[in-house]
Amino acid sequence: MSLMAAGPLLPRKLPVVHDPWSRTPTDGVYPLPLRATLAGQSVPHMSQPPPPKVPAPTSSVEGAKRLAAWTAVDRHIHREHKVIGIGSGSTVPYVVERIVAQGNEVNKDRVFIPTGFQSKELIVKSGLLLGDVDQYPVIDVTIDGADEVDHDLNCIKGGGGCHLREKVLAEAADTFVLVADYRKNSDVLGKNFKQGIPIEVVPFAYTKILQNLHLIGSPTAELRMAKAKAGPVVSDNGNFLIDAPFPEELMKDPYTLLTRIKMLTGVVEVGLFCQMAKAAYFGNQDGSVTIKWHDGRIEKVDKPASPVAKPTVE
Ligand SMILES: O=C(CO)[C@H](O)[C@H](O)COP(=O)(O)O
Incomplete structure (x- = not known):
């Protein structure tokens, strides 16, 4: 059956296409920030989904x-x-x-x-x-x-x-x-948390820092490896992480240990507060x-x- 035999085609109502590049600030279709900005400008408030629920503790x-x-x-x-x-x-x-x-x-x-x-x-x-x-x-x-x-x-x-x-x-x-x-x-720190002191280091220096950590009392210090990716864990700052367990006699004086580790060139920060x-x-x-x-x-x-x-x- 031809199209003509089926009767005239009804004009279809086309959906309005919002071309994001053709919008202007005044046409009201700009995506607006959900909150007032830090600069204090007032922006229209849009309704927001409720915050995700934290699951009730099960243990x-x-x-x-x-x-x-x-x-x-x-x-x-x-x-x-x-x-x-x-x-x-x-x-x-x-x-x-x-x-x-x-x-x-x-x-x-x-x-x-x-x-x-x-x-x-x-x-x-x-x-x-x-x-x-x-x-x-x-x-x-x-x-x-x-x-x-x-x-x-x-x-x-x-x-x-x-x-x-x-x-x-x-x-x-x-x-x-x-x-x-x-x-x-x-x-005493290290009694319960056995994996060692977390140390963030710049990537190219990690081998040298590991050597130095072995020398200053952490012979088992090692690079933290990723679990679901081949290779090391990379921090939010693009650095590597080392975990360095130290014996209890050194952990008893965490401030001295912190300063010794921090002095190693290439160390960005030490997880001793x-x-x-x-x-x-x-x-x-x-x-x-x-x-x-x-x-x-x-x-x-x-x-x-x-x-x-x-x-x-x-
Ligand atoms: O220092 C941290 C991350 O760098 C965490 O605060 C620390 O590991 C404790 O985490 P959790 O509450 O999951 O035991």
Whole structure:
């Protein structure tokens, strides 16, 4: 059957094609930023998907992480804090979850500084305003995870390879707080976290640095290799990572060890944070939280975070 025999073709309504290159700022089809910009320009607000839900903890370790994170946020992130550093690791999503629970009213005037790719994603997906430390070199509070913390609040960080940015944000913060589960609460660094001190190094120097680390007391120091890619792990800054276990007698004086490692040419940053934190929060299996303070006090909180987050004024 010919087309003509089937009757005249009805004029089809063509969909409006939006050619992105033909748009002008005034025709209303430009994709607009979701939030006011850092420069303070006001932009129309578009509705945003709700922040992704952090899955409820399914183990006592996850529950402990959440307890530590929520308690630390409740105690340290107050209404007047406007610039907040967000660390890395598996405890940090609970930190962001609790900050989001403080509500849009307080969060709309805040800017959040990430320590790496993971925390940047968390900030953006939670609908919080992203900034960077070069715009905000002074941070009100930074909250971060840790691999192990001793009684003087020295800690090992960098299990997730983010310790360079983490240290910058810790130093930039008026208040730096650690959050972790009970397994990270230790008396001597290296007792629980056996994989060694994470060290970020410039790639071309790694062999030389490994040799030097072997000489200064870490004969098993090795390059961190990727699990789902052939070759080494590459940090968010394009560098390599070395994990260097040291014997206990050297780990007992982390500051001396930090300075010795840092002096090796080609080392970018060492995952030893010596007495930088104001407090470390450890969630326990029994639902309590242990807080180690920078002045040596140890506090036990039996009924820590309430289910409702309320930002307080310090
Ligand atoms: O330092 C870090 C990443 O560089 C993390 O904070 C540290 O590894 C702890 O992570 P988690 O909470 O997953 O145990």
